Amino acid sequence: xxxxxxxxxxxxxxxxxxACVVIVAMVAIILGNILIHGLDRxxxxxxxxxxxxxxxxxxxxxxxFGTFALVVLMTIAVIPLGVATAVYMHExxxxxxxxxxxxxxxIQNLAGVPAIVFGLFGLGxxxxxxxxxxxxxxxxxxxxxxxxxxxxAALTMALLTMPTVVVATEEALRxxxxxYREVAYSLGATRxxxxxxxxxxxxxxxxxxxxxxAVSRGSGEVAPVMFTGAAYFLPELPRRLNDQFMELGxxxxxxxTQSPDxxxxxxxxxxxxxxxxxxxxxxxxxxxxxxxQIRKRLRYGR
Amino acid sequence: xxxxxxxxxxxxxxxDAALVRTEDLRVRADRLEILKGIxxxxxxxxxxxxxxxxxxxxxxxxxxxxxxxxxxxDIKIEGKVLLGGESIYGSGVxxxxxxxxxxxxxxxxxxxxxxxxxNLTFGLRLQSGSRDSSEERVEVALxxxxxxxxxxxxxREPARTLSGGQQQRLCLARSLVLSPKVLLLDExxxxxxxxxxxxxxxxxxxxxxxxxxxLVTNNVKQAARASDRTAFFLFGELIECERxxxxxxxxxxxxTADYIxxxxx
Numbered sequence: 001x002x003x004x005x006x007x008x009x010x011x012x013x014x015x016x017x018x019a020c021v022v023i024v025a026m027v028a029i030i031l032g033n034i035l036i037h038g039l040d041r042x043x044x045x046x047x048x049x050x051x052x053x054x055x056x057x058x059x060x061x062x063x064x065f066g067t068f069a070l071v072v073l074m075t076i077a078v079i080p081l082g083v084a085t086a087v088y089m090h091e092x093x094x095x096x097x098x099x100x101x102x103x104x105x106x107i108q109n110l111a112g113v114p115a116i117v118f119g120l121f122g123l124g125x126x127x128x129x130x131x132x133x134x135x136x137x138x139x140x141x142x143x144x145x146x147x148x149x150x151x152x153a154a155l156t157m158a159l160l161t162m163p164t165v166v167v168a169t170e171e172a173l174r175x176x177x178x179x180y181r182e183v184a185y186s187l188g189a190t191r192x193x194x195x196x197x198x199x200x201x202x203x204x205x206x207x208x209x210x211x212x213x214a215v216s217r218g219s220g221e222v223a224p225v226m227f228t229g230a231a232y233f234l235p236e237l238p239r240r241l242n243d244q245f246m247e248l249g250x251x252x253x254x255x256x257t258q259s260p261d262x263x264x265x266x267x268x269x270x271x272x273x274x275x276x277x278x279x280x281x282x283x284x285x286x287x288x289x290x291x292x293q294i295r296k297r298l299r300y301g302r
Numbered sequence: 303x304x305x306x307x308x309x310x311x312x313x314x315x316x317x318d319a320a321l322v323r324t325e326d327l328r329v330r331a332d333r334l335e336i337l338k339g340i341x342x343x344x345x346x347x348x349x350x351x352x353x354x355x356x357x358x359x360x361x362x363x364x365x366x367x368x369x370x371x372x373x374x375x376d377i378k379i380e381g382k383v384l385l386g387g388e389s390i391y392g393s394g395v396x397x398x399x400x401x402x403x404x405x406x407x408x409x410x411x412x413x414x415x416x417x418x419x420x421n422l423t424f425g426l427r428l429q430s431g432s433r434d435s436s437e438e439r440v441e442v443a444l445x446x447x448x449x450x451x452x453x454x455x456x457x458r459e460p461a462r463t464l465s466g467g468q469q470q471r472l473c474l475a476r477s478l479v480l481s482p483k484v485l486l487l488d489e490x491x492x493x494x495x496x497x498x499x500x501x502x503x504x505x506x507x508x509x510x511x512x513x514x515x516x517l518v519t520n521n522v523k524q525a526a527r528a529s530d531r532t533a534f535f536l537f538g539e540l541i542e543c544e545r546x547x548x549x550x551x552x553x554x555x556x557x558t559a560d561y562i563x564x565x566x567x
Contacts (some may be wrong), residue, residue: 094375095375177412179408179410179412180412180414180415182370182373182408182412183408183412183414184414184424185370185373185401186368186370186401186405186406186408186477187401187402187405187424187425187428187476187477187480188398188399188401188402188425188428188429188480189398189428190398190428193428197424197427197428198414201415202415
């Protein structure tokens with residue numbers, strides 16, 4: 001009468017479906033909540049003005065600008081570094097080399113280090129060691145680079161996102177047929193000519209994928225920039241590499257924890273979170289579009 | 303190793319015309335000996351075919367002639383490889399230059415992911431300052447490879463849009479653009495239709511006067527109809543090398559006779 005296996009099967013199917021529903025519901029609630037509360041305050045003025053009246057009024061333009069500048073600087077730093085690392089490991093180093101093994105292990109571990117540790121590392125290494133060193137060497141010890149600044153925050157963020165770029169690039173390099181390399185060599189290419197004219201053009205899509213992941217991670221992280229360059233409030237936008245800057249994620253953190261008037265800050269907070277999400281999505285979307293374009297251009301090669 | 307008296311006579315007659323020559327070439331990968339002392343030569347004006355069953359070392363031999371073999375890891379090459387009398391493994395040798403002079407056509411057509419024209423000029427563009435005459439050289443090479451009429455109006459199209467047989471002729475033309483001294487072909491027609499195969503064999507006959515051609519083939523009939531001399535390799539050894547007509551009618555070694563009559567391999 002009762003088929004035991006069928007009942008057990010039915011229960012598990014139900015539980016699995018329920019798990020899916022829970023996840024979708026959570027995403028819907030988070031996005032919906034932010035959308036409903038955040039849209040109130042969202043206006044052109046909110047996007048283009050600076051915070052006013054102790055963050056209970058005005059807009060968040062400096063934080064948007066700062067986040068954007070941070071991500072751009074980070075990308076400029078992380079792409080060459082990550083791509084060069086991957087190219088070395090995959091194209092230059094001998095197979096089964098100890099060195100590559102160690103580098104790969106280091107990168108895997110780097111990917112597992114908590115973001116706050118990167119922040120502290122940036123403070124200790126970039127600001128205290130490199131920044132102070134530059135100041136002592138070129139500015140007679142006056143404080144120029146030995147303090148939190150957008151360049152140090154961007155470099156710290158680049159370290160955090162480097163494993164993503166390295167892994168994505170390596171994967172792209174691995175996908176390129178070995179025969180292309182042989183053909184290039186057989187036509188008289190040096191190793192660098194082979195890499196620059198055959199391998200890298202083919203790997204652009206994969207490299208951009210790594211860039212996309214790095215950018216979307218970098219635009220959302222707060223911990224790495226807390227000690228290395230993000231500021232509580234600044235009346236002016238960063239104009240030099242050693243200026244401090246405002247950042248959306250950090251701005252959210254500051255408004256949540258340090259606001260003099262929680263109720264007055266709340267709508268601004270919601271809208272800021274909404275903007276942060278939209279900016280991340282926008283950056284992602286742009287990068288995906290660029291990649292699709294390049295893929296289309298390269299299609300005939302595949 | 304069987305010394306070949308007819309070859310010795312020939313090379314004595316034409317002096318040092320052997321364009322590419324190996325002397326006691328030995329190749330080892332790990333502990334396995336792939337080539338066990340090969341002494342062989344190819345001259346301008348002839349097609350030398352190399353036949354033999356799988357694992358005989360035919361492809362490895364070709365890869366030693368333009369220093370492609372060393373791209374594989376853990377390979378040890380001993381003995382001499384001379385190109386026009388000069389060792390290509392000597393110190394200070396420009397490997398890229400050697401590879402331009404000793405061109406390769408692989409067994410599978412491998413067009414680079416570029417247009418037909420970019421494929422053809424790839425080798426030229428690697429050298430600086432040789433761009434001026436490239437259009438002319440492209441046309442000459444395409445005509446020599448019997449491909450010009452088929453692609454002259456679509457040079458800017460992706461090379462991948464060509465058929466397999468056309469792609470292989472493109473690869474041949476791509477090697478010829480560099481005006482090599484020696485042309486190595488590793489089973490160039492193994493996957494091709496009869497028409498493309500015939501076109502490539504015809505092209506080789508036309509090219510013969512200007513360069514030495516070494517053709518590795520699994521197709522014994524192709525060796526018989528397309529080459530002037532034939533070398534038979536077996537398990538890394540050169541069993542014999544003779545004028546093609548002679549090797550196929552009166553082989554000296556019974557193993558050669560067995561192989562060409564299809565008893566093994």
